[in-house]
Amino acid sequence: MNNNEKGMSIIVKTVTRWIKGFIFLFGLSIVLFGHLTPGGGFPGGVIFAATFILITLAFGKEYVLKKIGKTLASELDSLGALLFLIIATLGIYFSGIFFSNFIEKTHPTGNFKLFSSGIIPLCNISIGMKVGSCLFMIFIIVSVVRVIFEDGKGKLITTEKKDKK
Template identity: 55%
Template structure:
């Protein structure tokens, strides 16, 4: 059996977009409203995990392969570090908010507070890709008791 029933698949098709959009909203308004990169990233990962639970592993991996999730994870971590190093280069302080010091935006606007939204986006992408990878790993491996009392991990086979 690939995935779940038709009801679950249809509901997932409608709901997944809204979960994804809500995650993006939580990330990009992290400096104005409660939320931020970590919470938004977890919600985006939830949308992909919903896809995987409803449609099966193959379909979800076609949308976001584990290799792509890997690259997103690493490049978002690098982006966060680059923001910190730019703060060191331009402002003289590691993680200095050099954009806010040079171009102070109006408070309570979306484009304000310098490097904080960029860091939020980086953390959001990183957390989403990481949690998706963790779910792939956990759903692939399975713990089986061996004969001599020790447990070993074997690969879980896709149900058909």
């Protein structure tokens, strides 16, 4: 019963334990099929963040901060943005134009295929990474502010602007 002191009641914890993987997989599918169905990097990333926020609410902040940690979240955040920039910059070396779609693409009508639109799935994955870790960081910084009081404010999201393409 020692476990119950942190976080919410045992019912919430059990349901969360069952359901968290499915929510994460749902987010993953939204990110991966972003170029074929409604969705994409930003909604998928929000669902990733929702998974972690659910775990934070159910199990308490110490559990999550021990498992993930804001350092890892911050590094994932930077890594997502950096990957997006690298993908965009690779366009210069493959075809001479920034942001050009340098992987071969096929027309997706008829049978929808997963690998049919060049760099867009890769962009979606990096945006999903960025948005997920970023929203999670905003959540822990704003809500659990006493834990990281010495830390100043978190890094702001500013690169998700590019998910309009």
